[in-house]
Amino acid sequence: xxxxxxxxxxxxxxxxxxxHILKTRGxxxxxxxxxxxxxxxxxxxxxxYFGGLQELLHAFAEQGDYWPTTNDIAPEDDKNIKNLxxxxxxIVLLRGYLRExxxxxxxxxxxxxxxxxxxxxxxxxxxxxxxxxxxxxxxxDLEPGLRDRIDVTxxxxxxxxxxxxxxxRSKTSGTYLGLDLNSEDDWERIExxxxxxxxxxxxxxxxxx
Amino acid sequence: xxxxxxxxxxxxxxxxxxxHILKTRGxxxxxxxxxxxxxxxxxxxxxxYFGGLQELLHAFAEQGDYWPTTNDIAPEDDKNIKNLxxxxxxIVLLRGYLRExxxxxxxxxxxxxxxxxxxxxxxxxxxxxxxxxxxxxxxxDLEPGLRDRIDVTxxxxxxxxxxxxxxxRSKTSGTYLGLDLNSEDDWERIExxxxxxxxxxxxxxxxxx
DNA sequence: ACTTTAGGTCACTCTCAGGTGACATGTCAA
DNA sequence: TTGACATGTCACCTGAGAGTGACCTAAAGT
Numbered sequence: 365x366x367x368x369x370x371x372x373x374x375x376x377x378x379x380x381x382x383x384h385i386l387k388t389r390g391x392x393x394x395x396x397x398x399x400x401x402x403x404x405x406x407x408x409x410x411x412x413y414f415g416g417l418q419e420l421l422h423a424f425a426e427q428g429d430y431w432p433t434t435n436d437i438a439p440e441d442d443k444n445i446k447n448l449x450x451x452x453x454x455i456v457l458l459r460g461y462l463r464e465x466x467x468x469x470x471x472x473x474x475x476x477x478x479x480x481x482x483x484x485x486x487x488x489x490x491x492x493x494x495x496x497x498x499x500x501x502x503x504x505d506l507e508p509g510l511r512d513r514i515d516v517t518x519x520x521x522x523x524x525x526x527x528x529x530x531x532x533r534s535k536t537s538g539t540y541l542g543l544d545l546n547s548e549d550d551w552e553r554i555e556x557x558x559x560x561x562x563x564x565x566x567x568x569x570x571x572x573x
Numbered sequence: 574x575x576x577x578x579x580x581x582x583x584x585x586x587x588x589x590x591x592x593h594i595l596k597t598r599g600x601x602x603x604x605x606x607x608x609x610x611x612x613x614x615x616x617x618x619x620x621x622y623f624g625g626l627q628e629l630l631h632a633f634a635e636q637g638d639y640w641p642t643t644n645d646i647a648p649e650d651d652k653n654i655k656n657l658x659x660x661x662x663x664i665v666l667l668r669g670y671l672r673e674x675x676x677x678x679x680x681x682x683x684x685x686x687x688x689x690x691x692x693x694x695x696x697x698x699x700x701x702x703x704x705x706x707x708x709x710x711x712x713x714d715l716e717p718g719l720r721d722r723i724d725v726t727x728x729x730x731x732x733x734x735x736x737x738x739x740x741x742r743s744k745t746s747g748t749y750l751g752l753d754l755n756s757e758d759d760w761e762r763i764e765x766x767x768x769x770x771x772x773x774x775x776x777x778x779x780x781x782x
Numbered sequence: 783a784c785t786t787t788a789g790g791t792c793a794c795t796c797t798c799a800g801g802t803g804a805c806a807t808g809t810c811a812a
Numbered sequence: 813t814t815g816a817c818a819t820g821t822c823a824c825c826t827g828a829g830a831g832t833g834a835c836c837t838a839a840a841g842t
Binding site for chain 3: 368369370371374405406408409412
Binding site for chain 1: 599601685687688689690692695696699703706707710723724726727728729730731732733734735736737738739741742744745746748749750751752759762763765766767769770772773774776777
């Protein structure tokens with residue numbers, strides 16, 4: 365097959381292959397040779413156009429349609445969220461994030477990669493997500509004085525980290541503390557626990573304030 | 574150097590090397606060649622004595638001093654735990670587990686490995702830990718009726734998964750939602766959030782029971 | 783028409799991990 | 813003493829991934 369001499373097109377094919385491998389095989393399979401095979405492009409071109417794996421991943425992260433947007437997470441518009449009471453707003457955001465993450469294999473693989481060190485993607489993506497996360501939290505952390513009584517950041521971190529870990533595990537071990545992480549019923553239980561924890565921590569706050 | 578013809582001794586050296594690599598370099602570096610180098614034993618002997626990597630890891634998991642014992646987690650004896658009120662007992666157990674995990678690199682690497690699939694250690698170790706986890710929960714889940722109002726398993730799973738994820742991340746990205754996972758101060762905040770969540774979920778329960 | 787250049791192909795090298803066959807030698811039993 | 817076997821050593825093969833140099837050729841400018 366003769367190449368079509370379309371640099372931009374070729375670059376897109378390469379980037380697309382990265383996304384495809386990420387989604388279907390996981391970040392462990394991201395490598396020059398695999399990407400070349402998957403995209404049907406000679407690996408030399410990857411070096412020529414991007415410089416190397418690191419730079420390719422950088423480009424991928426920038427272009428990135430691999431991560432849920434804030435709008436995916438909270439489908440109702442911001443105004444709506446802001447009109448909800450804090451506990452409900454928190455639940456909407458946390459559950460929204462949970463559900464998006466759960467159905468988005470690319471995002472999961474990104475997070476898995478960030479957990480493995482010596483991974484170039486990690487540094488690229490972590491920054492972006494950090495910012496988004498803090499933005500989401502800022503939607504909540506408005507009520508004056510709330511911050512003094514509840515460490516919203518720490519609570520949100522602990523809870524979101526919790527279901528993140530469980531989602532990542534669901535693909536491998538598949539079970540945690542007896543919960544079946546591939547069963548919709550058990551995920552229902554987890555979401556309910558999330559609900560209950562959020563609600564009670566805010567109620568508890570009200571009771572003493 | 575001439576070998577000393579001590580099969581059991583050699584096997585121990587090999588097992589020890591597995592633990593050492595796990596602790597100091599992480600599960601990614603577990604491999605036949607590395608283990609052979611680290612232990613100063615020819616890799617052929619690994620195949621001869623254990624069969625292969627899979628079986629070696631199996632043996633390592635069985636022998637395993639890589640995981641905190643129940644007693645490490647809850648230093649006071651069981652009676653003591655059982656005499657505490659449910660919220661306090663939960664906090665003791667969760668914080669105990671958190672702290673043990675935090676200072677135990679081998680355990681962290683085991684968990685990291687379990688998150689990566691195609692990892693032999695995962696299947697071996699997950700079972701053991703599952704059992705321990707359920708045992709710990711059973712220490713709590715005694716009060717009649719409690720189970721109907723609070724899904725102790727799901728709550729414990731979510732919270733322990735939460736700090737597990739944060740601990741694993743601390744070694745790589747080092748930051749989550751703006752929290753610095755290498756700062757003792759920020760860990761203080763996380764532990765406090767854990768406390769607050771547990772206390773309030775049980776209080777909330779009391780209020781309506 | 784002729785040169786230049788950029789897109790694309792091919793064929794290598796290097797390194798490192800897993801895995802195995804052949805051999806050397808200490809030890810123990812007959 | 814001698815043979816069998818267990819313990820340990822060495823050299824080698826395979827496969828896969830990263831990376832590079834040399835080449836071919838379509839297209840665009842002169």
